[in-house]
Amino acid sequence: MSAVATYFRNIREAALTVFDGMSVSLSYLFRKPITVQYPDRTPEPILDMVPEGYRGILDVKTETCTACMACMRNCPVQCINIVVEKVGDPPKRMMTHFAINVAKCMFCGLCSESCPTGAIHHTKEFEGASNEFNDLVRFFVDEPVLPYKPPKKEKPKADKPKADTPKADTSAAAKQTADETAADKPVEPAAAPKKTETDGEPT
Amino acid sequence: MRFFADSLIETWPLFEGWPPWLVYGLVMFAFGALLLFGFVSLFAGIVTVVERRIAARMQFRVGPNRVGIQGCLQWLADGIKNFTKEDLTPAGASKLLYLFSPYLVFTGLFLAFVALPFGQALVISDLNVGIFYILAVTSFVTVGLVLAGWASNNKWSLLGGIRSAAQIVSYEIPIGLSVLTVVLMAGTLSTQGIIERQGWAPWDWFVFANPFAFIAFFIFFTSTLAEGNRVPFDLPEAESELVAGYNVEYSGMRFVFFFFAEYANLFVMGAMTSLLFFGGWNSPFNWTIDLFGLFPAPLEISGTLVFMAKALGFVVVIIWLRWTLPRLRVDQLMVVCWQYLTPIAFVCMLGTAFWMIGTHRWDALDYVKYPIFLLGVFLVLAMAARAVRNIRRVGDPVDLNPFQ
Numbered sequence: 001m002s003a004v005a006t007y008f009r010n011i012r013e014a015a016l017t018v019f020d021g022m023s024v025s026l027s028y029l030f031r032k033p034i035t036v037q038y039p040d041r042t043p044e045p046i047l048d049m050v051p052e053g054y055r056g057i058l059d060v061k062t063e064t065c066t067a068c069m070a071c072m073r074n075c076p077v078q079c080i081n082i083v084v085e086k087v088g089d090p091p092k093r094m095m096t097h098f099a100i101n102v103a104k105c106m107f108c109g110l111c112s113e114s115c116p117t118g119a120i121h122h123t124k125e126f127e128g129a130s131n132e133f134n135d136l137v138r139f140f141v142d143e144p145v146l147p148y149k150p151p152k153k154e155k156p157k158a159d160k161p162k163a164d165t166p167k168a169d170t171s172a173a174a175k176q177t178a179d180e181t182a183a184d185k186p187v188e189p190a191a192a193p194k195k196t197e198t199d200g201e202p203t
Numbered sequence: 204m205r206f207f208a209d210s211l212i213e214t215w216p217l218f219e220g221w222p223p224w225l226v227y228g229l230v231m232f233a234f235g236a237l238l239l240f241g242f243v244s245l246f247a248g249i250v251t252v253v254e255r256r257i258a259a260r261m262q263f264r265v266g267p268n269r270v271g272i273q274g275c276l277q278w279l280a281d282g283i284k285n286f287t288k289e290d291l292t293p294a295g296a297s298k299l300l301y302l303f304s305p306y307l308v309f310t311g312l313f314l315a316f317v318a319l320p321f322g323q324a325l326v327i328s329d330l331n332v333g334i335f336y337i338l339a340v341t342s343f344v345t346v347g348l349v350l351a352g353w354a355s356n357n358k359w360s361l362l363g364g365i366r367s368a369a370q371i372v373s374y375e376i377p378i379g380l381s382v383l384t385v386v387l388m389a390g391t392l393s394t395q396g397i398i399e400r401q402g403w404a405p406w407d408w409f410v411f412a413n414p415f416a417f418i419a420f421f422i423f424f425t426s427t428l429a430e431g432n433r434v435p436f437d438l439p440e441a442e443s444e445l446v447a448g449y450n451v452e453y454s455g456m457r458f459v460f461f462f463f464a465e466y467a468n469l470f471v472m473g474a475m476t477s478l479l480f481f482g483g484w485n486s487p488f489n490w491t492i493d494l495f496g497l498f499p500a501p502l503e504i505s506g507t508l509v510f511m512a513k514a515l516g517f518v519v520v521i522i523w524l525r526w527t528l529p530r531l532r533v534d535q536l537m538v539v540c541w542q543y544l545t546p547i548a549f550v551c552m553l554g555t556a557f558w559m560i561g562t563h564r565w566d567a568l569d570y571v572k573y574p575i576f577l578l579g580v581f582l583v584l585a586m587a588a589r590a591v592r593n594i595r596r597v598g599d600p601v602d603l604n605p606f607q
Binding site for chain 1: 257259260261262263264265523524526527528542543582585586587589590591593594599600601602603607
C-alpha cells in the first residue's frame, strides 16, 4: 500500500479503536462491581456465604464424645490432646482434659471422619485470629466429664428363618451345578465355586 | 481585578490612606494564596481520590471508600504517609539542584493558574498575552525535569529526564499550532477575550466553528495529555517502575511535589480545553450572589460554576482515557508528534486562516457550525449507545450508585 494510504489508514484506525475502547471502559463504569466488601458490607451474613461442608474451626460436643481417642490418633499434626483417667469418689473413667490447638490444626477433617459419634465436627467458623497466641488453644472440658456410652445394638437373631430359604436354594443350585460338572469337567469347576460363593452371601 | 481593588480602597476604612500599588499587590498576593491553598491543593488532593474511584469502577471494583466518608480523606492519609517518610538525598547528588527542581516543576505549573479566568471578573491577572503566557510558563516544567534527572546522580535517571523533556518540548509545537488556530478565530491572545468571542450556546463555541477547528481540538487535547505526562504518554512515570525515571531518587514530600504538580496540571489541561474550545464561563444564566455588602458589586457565580463544570468534565475524560489506553513507547510517542500531529496542526491552522478569509466573502460558510455541532452530538450519543450495547450484550447487572 502506498505510504499516503497507510498514513490515513493509521489515523482512521487510531480514532476508531480509541472510540471503541473508550466505550468499553465507559460501559464498565456503570456495571455493578464484583467486590465483596468483607467483613462489614457483605451482601449476606458471612457464615451464610460459606459453602456447605466447609471445614472450619473444630468443635466438640462433649455429651456425645465416647473418649475413644480416634481423633487424637488420626490427627497428622497432633493438635488434639485428650486425657482420660480414673477420678471421682467412686473412681470412674472420666475425661479430664480435651484441648484442640487451633493454630496447629490443618483442617484436614481426618478427626471428624474417624469420630464414631460425630462429636468432633467442623463448624463454619473461620475468623479465629487473636492478638494472644495462647487464645488459640480451645478447651472443651472444664470439670471431669463422663464419656458417652452409646446404647447397645441388639444382634439380628430374628433373621434365621429367612436364612433357610436361600440355603434350600443353594442346595438345589449346588446339586444342579454338581450335575453339570459331571457333564463338562474343565469349564464347570470354575463356575461351581463362583456359585457357592455368591450363595454364601445372604447368610 | 483592578476594579475590585479600587472598590476595596473606597469602601473599607482600613485601606484609607494607602498607596494604590500597595493595595493591588496585597490583593493579588491574597488571591494567589487563596487560590493555591484553598483551591489547587484541595483539588490536587481530591482528584487523586476521584481518579481512584473512577478507575476502580472501570475495573469492576470499588476503590478507596474507608478513610473518610466514601474515602474523601484518602488523600490526607497518603499525604501524611509521604510526610513521615525519610528525606533522602543521594550521595554525590548536586544538592542545591536536587532540592530545587521540584519547586521549579511546581512553580511552572502553578503560575498557569494566574491567567485562568474563573468567571467574567474573576481572573487574577487578565494579561493581554494570556494564552501565550500560559504556554511559556508551563515550559518551566521541562527545566525542572531535566534538573531532577541530572541532579539525582543516576545515569538512567538522567536519560529518563531527558526523554521526558524531549516529549514535552516536542508536543509544545502541536499545542502552539492548535492554540494559534483558536487565536486566529478570536483575534486576541487574552484568555478573557477568547472566551468573550464565544457565545453561550454550544454551536457558538470555537470547537464547532469550522471543520479545521474541530480537528484542532483533538490535536490540542492529545498534545495537552502529552504535556501533562498522562496516559497514553506517561512514559516518564512508567520509567520509575521499570528502570529509573527522573523522580526515582525522590522520596517523601519531595516526591509529593512532582505528584501534586501532575494532578494539579489536570485542572490546567481541562481549563485550557474548555476556555479555548468550549466557551469557558459562558452561560445563558446570570446568577450572582451578594456577599452581604462586603463588595460593592455582587459576585457572579454562574460563570464560575459553568467553568468549573466544563473543566472538571474534561478532567473526567482525561481520567477515563488513562484507564482505557495502553502506554506508548518513546519512539511511537515521537512518531505521533512529528509525523501526525504537527503536520495536521499546520494544515488546521492554514485551513482556519483561509476559512476566515472565506467567511468575509461568503457568509454561508458561517453556518457550517450547525452540522459540525450535530456531528459532535452524534459522536457523544454514539459513544453512549455503544456503552449500553456493551453492557446488554453480556447481560451484566447495572449499578449506577457511586457510593458503594
